[in-house]
Amino acid sequence: MLETELTRRNAFSLACFALLHAIPGGPESVYAENPRVSPGDVARIRANFGLDRPLPLQYALWLERVVLHGDFGVSYTTGAPVSAMIAERLPATLELMGSALVMDPAGIEQVGIPLDDFINGGPREIAW
Numbered sequence: 001m002l003e004t005e006l007t008r009r010n011a012f013s014l015a016c017f018a019l020l021h022a023i024p025g026g027p028e029s030v031y032a033e034n035p036r037v038s039p040g041d042v043a044r045i046r047a048n049f050g051l052d053r054p055l056p057l058q059y060a061l062w063l064e065r066v067v068l069h070g071d072f073g074v075s076y077t078t079g080a081p082v083s084a085m086i087a088e089r090l091p092a093t094l095e096l097m098g099s100a101l102v103m104d105p106a107g108i109e110q111v112g113i114p115l116d117d118f119i120n121g122g123p124r125e126i127a128w
Helices: 002-021 039-049 055-069 082-103 105-120
Strands: none
């Protein structure tokens, strides 16, 4: 069960990392489209974000920052820490989730059943 969960989490983290790099033109394209930014500036930006390193090394460093330090890096567009952006929006997200659960008490099954499956090692047969 633990191996399956670790495999699932590794696949999820790899998918998240891949999505970050799936942006057309790469993350630095935000800067490259600005006519006042020279190619040398774009190269410095790539080096600053570590985008000039091989992808496996980027993934390992990204995973280390996220898992060990809780550091999600900085936004490519605003330059603000992503953790601060998440923390800023978290109360409204939790409020929305809470109100949805109050409006639909049966919706708790969407959380409870997968949680039960996770705790007990998978879905069980229901005997009627």
